[in-house]
Amino acid sequence: MKHLNKLFIAALMFAGVTSQAQDSNNPWAVSFGANAVDTKISMSGNDKLVFKELLNAQDNWNMIPSVSSLTVSRYVGDNFSFGLTGSVNKISKMIDKVPMTSSTYVVSNPGDLSYYAIDGTIKYSFQDMLKSKWLDPSAHVGGGYTFFGDASAGTVNGGLGLTFWLTEHVGISLQSSLKYSFDDERTPDADVPTVMQHFAGLTFKFGGKDTDGDGVYDKDDACPETPGLKEFMGCPDTDGDKIADKDDSCPEVFGLAEFNGCPDTDGDGIVDNEDACPEVKGTKIMKGCPDADGDGVADKDDNCPEVKGPKANAGCPWPDTDGDGVADKDDQCPTVAGTVANNGCPEVSEEAINKLNSYAKTILFNSGKSSFQKQTMPVLQAITAILKEYPSANFMIEGHTDSQGSDSLNQKLSEDRAAAVKTYLVENGIDAARLTSAGFGESKPIDSNKTSKGRANNRRVEVKLVK
Incomplete structure (x- = not known):
């Protein structure tokens, strides 16, 4: 004892x-x-x-x-x-x-x-x-x-x-x-x-204080004035999905942890409140909606859900009237077959350039002036017709003279004659933005100025494609 x-x-x-x-x-x-x-x-x-x-x-x-x-x-x-x-x-x-x-x-x-x-x-x-x-x-x-x-x-x-x-x-x-x-x-x-x-x-x-009486001290209570659970540091879990309301993006609807407590009814990985089609499985890129033709337009917004088409055309393909592979909306020549590289317009061929210059060399002006002789009008009309075949191409109109007269007079005359051709073309339907003109006087002869034939060849107009 x-x-x-x-x-x-x-x-x-x-x-x-x-x-x-x-x-x-x-x-x-x-x-x-x-x-x-x-x-x-x-x-x-x-x-x-x-x-x-x-x-x-x-x-x-x-x-x-x-x-x-x-x-x-x-x-x-x-x-x-x-x-x-x-x-x-x-x-x-x-x-x-x-x-x-x-x-x-x-x-x-x-x-x-x-x-x-x-x-x-x-x-x-x-x-x-x-x-x-x-x-x-x-x-x-x-x-x-x-x-x-x-x-x-x-x-x-x-x-x-x-x-x-x-x-x-x-x-x-x-x-x-x-x-x-x-x-x-x-x-x-x-x-x-x-x-x-x-x-x-x-x-x-x-000495510990527990204001809401949930068994979690205020110091450690993330929700000190609202009764909650110890496992959630004193915060409530209203929908019982094991995610505290303060961290739950959908506190009143049972959801998944991977979606911060929100549901995903169709199981497509997109929460319902962000899913444009919450009951139909879709893709994230389509905000939860399906896209059967894979054109980036959700089926619900696609006027052609089985055929690929751009969003700008409600999921349908753009028309291509001339069948050149360039949609009409992008085709600068929608009724004339052309090439993709030339925005749907035909490429200017070397043959067309040669024909333009063949016509241009026959343009006749009144002596010492920039006005046209009457008989040259058909030539100007032919040039105009060729340019209209290539509505997206740009051209340079060049004027040249022979060596008769002073350099300054020849320079001005060549400029005026090139400008006169440009003016005619614009007045007859060619977009001015497609044309430029320049004069070179007697500086670029193509023949001898010692003979009348050579001087006649040097007095000319040339049309060049601007690339």
Whole structure:
């Protein structure tokens, strides 16, 4: 029975005045319980500590049968907490070494000395490291002031603790602290010896705030004013699709995680609220609608759903009147077959250029003037007809003279004659934007200016294709 009492007292005792495993949710803690003071620890040569029979409660420990310690502490972050402990006791067992011996100790009563201590402690919890919800070992350091009978002195403290958390807020705490005194003597009422102090008791954490009462503290509650679920950091999941409403794009309709909580009725990978055809499987590029002919126009908008056609023509192919492979809308010559390279118009052949210049060389002007002789009108009409066959081609009208007369007069005459031909062509239906004119005077002869025949050849108009 005596041994059972010892074990019961030790189990009760080891929870004293510590408040371990506090956290930012419940930053405050209060601990109360019993404490025992063990005086069988002394200094011996060169300030080395000698520990002897630390757990021999029958011989070493001083205890009183009541709550004898109280701690208030606060979590300060990163697994650290700071606490202030007050404890009381009565010293009726003083352990001293017998002089002239190395291991013989004697127990004496120094006179039921009163013991009071106030200690500040910085503790570090290893609970996070263990990833345990109930087992919480810790280490602590600190200092305090002890009244030992009529004597008093400061101490430097350090030790270990262990808390078993029964609930989130309540735990059984055990702690042992070495209280190192700089007083090297052990005379009752005159000195404060170095001792071991053990604590056992209950710890209560508090201070956490849960405004909406959903069991998730406001600090960790993503929706602190709306009751929710712990798995969603305190936020609700109205449609039950396992996606919190705050992250659910469709919070009132059961949906899929891959679509942020929205449904995809037709299973085409496009959520219903973005699917233009939510009940018919389609493609993403068509915003969820089908495109049977693959022309990029959804069937619902395609006037020719089985035949490829451009969107601009409601999914139907463009007409090509002349059948040259160039749609009428892009064909500059929609009724005349041409080439794609020439925008649907026929290419100007070398034969056509030769014919133009053959006609151009026969254009006759009144002597020294830019006016046409009457008999040249059929020639100009023939040139006009050829140009109309090539409505997308551009041409240069060049004027040339022989060497009779001054250079300046010849230059101006050649320019005027080329311009006269251009004017005639424009007046007879040729787009002015397709024509340019220039005069070169006598600078580009094609024959000798020493004979009348040569000079007649040099007086000419040429038509050139502008590429």
